[in-house]
Amino acid sequence: MTNFDRDTTRERTAATVQALPAIEWITDARVERLSQDFYWFSPVLKRQLEGLRADAVARPRTEDEVRAVVSACATAGIPITVRGSGTGNYGQCMPLHGGVVLDLSAYNQLLWQRPGLARAQAGIRMMDLDKQTQPQGWELRCVPSTVRSATLGGLFGGGFGGVGSINHGPLASTGNVLGVRAMSIEPEPQVLELRTPEALLLHHVYGTSGLVLELEVALGPAHPWLEAIVCFDDFDRAIAFADTLAAAPGIVKKSVTLQATPIPDLLLQAVPALAGAMTPGQHAVFVLVAEYNEAALQQLVAESGGSTTFRKTAAEVKASNRTIVEYTWNHTTLHALKVDKGLTYIQSGFAAGRHVQQATELRTLLGDEVLVHLEWIRTKEGAMNCSGLQLVRYVNDERLDQIMQIHRDHGVYIANPHVYIVEDGKQGQVNPDVVAMKARLDPQGLLNPGKLRGWEQRDQLLAGNPQRPMGLSTLPSF
Amino acid sequence: MTNFDRDTTRERTAATVQALPAIEWITDARVERLSQDFYWFSPVLKRQLEGLRADAVARPRTEDEVRAVVSACATAGIPITVRGSGTGNYGQCMPLHGGVVLDLSAYNQLLWQRPGLARAQAGIRMMDLDKQTQPQGWELRCVPSTVRSATLGGLFGGGFGGVGSINHGPLASTGNVLGVRAMSIEPEPQVLELRTPEALLLHHVYGTSGLVLELEVALGPAHPWLEAIVCFDDFDRAIAFADTLAAAPGIVKKSVTLQATPIPDLLLQAVPALAGAMTPGQHAVFVLVAEYNEAALQQLVAESGGSTTFRKTAAEVKASNRTIVEYTWNHTTLHALKVDKGLTYIQSGFAAGRHVQQATELRTLLGDEVLVHLEWIRTKEGAMNCSGLQLVRYVNDERLDQIMQIHRDHGVYIANPHVYIVEDGKQGQVNPDVVAMKARLDPQGLLNPGKLRGWEQRDQLLAGNPQRPMGLSTLPSF
Numbered sequence: 012m013t014n015f016d017r018d019t020t021r022e023r024t025a026a027t028v029q030a031l032p033a034i035e036w037i038t039d040a041r042v043e044r045l046s047q048d049f050y051w052f053s054p055v056l057k058r059q060l061e062g063l064r065a066d067a068v069a070r071p072r073t074e075d076e077v078r079a080v081v082s083a084c085a086t087a088g089i090p091i092t093v094r095g096s097g098t099g100n101y102g103q104c105m106p107l108h109g110g111v112v113l114d115l116s117a118y119n120q121l122l123w124q125r126p127g128l129a130r131a132q133a134g135i136r137m138m139d140l141d142k143q144t145q146p147q148g149w150e151l152r153c154v155p156s157t158v159r160s161a162t163l164g165g166l167f168g169g170g171f172g173g174v175g176s177i178n179h180g181p182l183a184s185t186g187n188v189l190g191v192r193a194m195s196i197e198p199e200p201q202v203l204e205l206r207t208p209e210a211l212l213l214h215h216v217y218g219t220s221g222l223v224l225e226l227e228v229a230l231g232p233a234h235p236w237l238e239a240i241v242c243f244d245d246f247d248r249a250i251a252f253a254d255t256l257a258a259a260p261g262i263v264k265k266s267v268t269l270q271a272t273p274i275p276d277l278l279l280q281a282v283p284a285l286a287g288a289m290t291p292g293q294h295a296v297f298v299l300v301a302e303y304n305e306a307a308l309q310q311l312v313a314e315s316g317g318s319t320t321f322r323k324t325a326a327e328v329k330a331s332n333r334t335i336v337e338y339t340w341n342h343t344t345l346h347a348l349k350v351d352k353g354l355t356y357i358q359s360g361f362a363a364g365r366h367v368q369q370a371t372e373l374r375t376l377l378g379d380e381v382l383v384h385l386e387w388i389r390t391k392e393g394a395m396n397c398s399g400l401q402l403v404r405y406v407n408d409e410r411l412d413q414i415m416q417i418h419r420d421h422g423v424y425i426a427n428p429h430v431y432i433v434e435d436g437k438q439g440q441v442n443p444d445v446v447a448m449k450a451r452l453d454p455q456g457l458l459n460p461g462k463l464r465g466w467e468q469r470d471q472l473l474a475g476n477p478q479r480p481m482g483l484s485t486l487p488s489f
Numbered sequence: 490m491t492n493f494d495r496d497t498t499r500e501r502t503a504a505t506v507q508a509l510p511a512i513e514w515i516t517d518a519r520v521e522r523l524s525q526d527f528y529w530f531s532p533v534l535k536r537q538l539e540g541l542r543a544d545a546v547a548r549p550r551t552e553d554e555v556r557a558v559v560s561a562c563a564t565a566g567i568p569i570t571v572r573g574s575g576t577g578n579y580g581q582c583m584p585l586h587g588g589v590v591l592d593l594s595a596y597n598q599l600l601w602q603r604p605g606l607a608r609a610q611a612g613i614r615m616m617d618l619d620k621q622t623q624p625q626g627w628e629l630r631c632v633p634s635t636v637r638s639a640t641l642g643g644l645f646g647g648g649f650g651g652v653g654s655i656n657h658g659p660l661a662s663t664g665n666v667l668g669v670r671a672m673s674i675e676p677e678p679q680v681l682e683l684r685t686p687e688a689l690l691l692h693h694v695y696g697t698s699g700l701v702l703e704l705e706v707a708l709g710p711a712h713p714w715l716e717a718i719v720c721f722d723d724f725d726r727a728i729a730f731a732d733t734l735a736a737a738p739g740i741v742k743k744s745v746t747l748q749a750t751p752i753p754d755l756l757l758q759a760v761p762a763l764a765g766a767m768t769p770g771q772h773a774v775f776v777l778v779a780e781y782n783e784a785a786l787q788q789l790v791a792e793s794g795g796s797t798t799f800r801k802t803a804a805e806v807k808a809s810n811r812t813i814v815e816y817t818w819n820h821t822t823l824h825a826l827k828v829d830k831g832l833t834y835i836q837s838g839f840a841a842g843r844h845v846q847q848a849t850e851l852r853t854l855l856g857d858e859v860l861v862h863l864e865w866i867r868t869k870e871g872a873m874n875c876s877g878l879q880l881v882r883y884v885n886d887e888r889l890d891q892i893m894q895i896h897r898d899h900g901v902y903i904a905n906p907h908v909y910i911v912e913d914g915k916q917g918q919v920n921p922d923v924v925a926m927k928a929r930l931d932p933q934g935l936l937n938p939g940k941l942r943g944w945e946q947r948d949q950l951l952a953g954n955p956q957r958p959m960g961l962s963t964l965p966s967f
Binding site for chain 2: 125126127128148152178179180184185186187189206207208229232234235255257258259260261262263301302303304306307310311364389390391392393394395
């Protein structure tokens with residue numbers, strides 16, 4: 012592994028801060044928070060990453076300011092860890108070797124929008140982008156539950172997809188991202204436009220393979236989303252309802268989430284505003300459907316034997332400034348952990364077509380130890396599926412590993428959220444094209460060092476195939 | 490079967506025409522054309538239905554005029570066969586027992602539109618509806634290739650789905666149709682609003698179970714559709730490309746059609762305007778994708794080894810007033826028959842997930858006798874699938890039946906287009922709820938008599954369950 016002497020890095024960073032007085036630098040107590048994300052959802056990562064701290068945080072506002080910081084760091088050999096809003100969960104933006112955290116949250120302009128498309132600077136908050144495109148009838152195709160604070164570049168660099176992936180699959184699905192503007196980490200930084208599929212070599216590798224300045228993404232129609240919660244006594248009925256609704260081609264929707272009991276009770280405890288929104292002791296399905304398909308939703312509810320315990324129109328959602336999206340995906344985890352510190356979670360991708368059966372069998376097998384939380388999404392290839400963000404009653408690391416292994420043994424893919432190395436989360440080798448891209452954009456290996464094992468093995472990975480075409484065939488979809 | 494004495498019906502119809510001078514009646518030579526559809530695609534139906542002729546055609550403009558005609562016919566016991574534009578293919582609107590053809594093409598107003606919804610009179614041409622909603626960003630979720638002339642009520646009564654079903658499934662998918670206004674066939678006609686799922690008991694049963702006055706349907710986003718044709722040397726590559734594109738969740742599309750060789754050559758012969766649009770001797774995939782996903786389309790084209798031989802932007806399509814939609818679905822059949830009168834066709838629904846394999850195997854098995862034409866659609870449950878409108882070199886009825894049976898033997902559903910009885914096309918018994926609906930709305934059995942076998946067996950079908958709840962569980966999706 013590339014080594015960075017901590018003291019040397021600290022000194023060089025201090026000198027860089029001095030040398031660039033026009034940049035907004037943060038060197039006070041806030042650095043600690045700006046060196047973290049929600050890694051503490053994992054007791055494993057909490058032990059491993061606690062106390063990591065950048066030597067300074069730079070918050071540039073323009074491409075010239077980004078360039079100045081990058082040039083200085085590249086010249087001095089200082090690690091650069093790019094950060095959006097720090098809403099990740101695996102320490103993606105936590106600096107293992109100190110140096111500079113490049114906080115892009117002030118580099119946040121929407122550059123242009125056209126029907127179906129937008130281009131923005133990486134640090135734009137996704138909700139801010141949506142607010143600017145929704146009046147024209149468009150919005151981001153998929154957003155995390157942290158849409159309110161998370162940045163577009165952060166989702167691209169450290170994320171996967173989320174709310175809306177039920178329509179358009181994960182962000183990596185062909186057609187969702189059209190291109191990025193990237194900057195190389197060199198004393199004289201180069202700026203280049205990468206179009207898809209090349210652009211995706213910078214996706215979901217924690218900002219190790221290149222610095223993304225701007226993103227051009229496809230948008231989806233901004234329908235008036237009705238928010239509803241439907242409760243069920245019976246798990247089989249709840250999951251069947253969720254799966255039928257998710258797949259129903261005539262019902263336009265943005266998300267379908269199943270929170271099996273006792274998660275609804277944890278949410279009711281954690282969030283006073285949810286009082287009355289769910290029936291205690293029941294399973295809850297959270298849905299966002301287009302308002303003009305509400306009758307169809309209610310037809311499915313009636314057929315499934317569920318009860319609608321919560322309903323808000325799009326206008327009511329807007330007026331309340333509160334959305335049930337913020338109780339789904341990893342917000343579920345966040346709220347549950349508020350109530351029960353003994354919980355952690357896993358991330359799983361079921362086998363499309365067998366997903367209901369797998370989830371049902373694993374629930375029976377694992378009993379009270381694993382609390383079932385499922386999010387319906389399309390796979391990158393377009394099949395309806397669900398992914399799990401199951402809550403787990405943490406005993407120890409061994410048992411956590413066992414639980415994940417039990418899922419794998421049942422044919423369920425695990426995206427391990429208790430590791431911070433790209434390859435460990437993705438179970439295997441990174442696409443060598445990603446490493447080739449890093450060699451091109453970050454020849455000194457300064458970007459978020461220590462997170463990409465393939466970089467340490469680059470001689471071997473790139474050997475004999477220096478001109479390999481860029482491709483995505485080996486990129487996993489989670 | 491209910492019997493109607495032809496002479497009596499003729500006399501009664503003549504008297505009714507006399508009695509209602511305010512109605513637009515057609516009694517001249519045009520009656521022949523207005524008693525027909527495209528039944529002659531089938532050599533079988535051509536023999537069986539040729540020469541059928543209404544005794545008069547009524548063309549009402551208002552609900553009051555419809556009511557006057559219906560009341561008079563119900564009083565006199567005259568058969569009523571409802572007609573849109575006559576673009577069906579199984580004699581759906583051809584009067585087996587003479588009487589009155591109720592041509593609704595002048596009953597054609599858009600009543601209202603809201604984001605995602607519209608309500609219109611049954612006789613509205615689908616393109617006219619689209620023209621009124623597209624400026625607001627919406628259009629019909631699925632239309633036949635005859636969208637230019639076909640009516641919304643005609644699609645509902647005699648059709649299935651079409652272009653756009655790749656997104657929203659067939660018209661019968663929950664959420665696509667919200668409700669209909671129906672009129673009963675009685676001396677004092679009753680008008681009632683039926684909401685889905687009840688409304689669907691009037692769907693795709695050829696106007697036998699009730700007279701639909703108005704339809705309320707969900708709309709889809711009107712994206713700027715780029716039209717393209719991609720040609721392939723190799724069938725396996727062509728079908729893989731079509732299937733990948735159809736399922737790709739990040740590429741917004743409206744249709745994907747595969748015309749295997751030699752269909753492109755037939756189209757080139759039949760349509761001079763297509764000169765240069767396809768490579769002779771190759772397989773052609775016709776696609777409509779959102780313009781802002783063109784780069785993604787081209788990425789798939791490049792990966793698949795195809796060549797784009799035709800490309801028109803939405804603006805170019807509009808300016809030319811010509812769309813490749815009119816070379817897909819049963820327009821393919823129409824054009825092919827212009828060139829080769831020895832052709833007919835079949836309609837098939839593959840098994841989602843095995844559809845590519847089935848289509849490939851059947852192509853090998855049936856060789857030159859069956860020309861492969863596939864349309865990608867979602868099933869009513871939401872799985873990506875394709876349906877076939879294969880062209881068949883007609884030898885005789887027995888061989889045609891054999892070919893359909895060979896498909897069935899391979900697990901492929903056949904919607905036989907060589908029969909005019911609802912149940913025969915749908916391979917089985919009609920949903921008894923449809924018969925119950927007919928008993929409610931058409932107690933004398935005057936609507937399109939002779940097309941619904943279940944009506945003749947109503948005593949048996951409805952016995953012991955007169956209060957059965959309305960449901961759709963047994964409605965086939967084709």
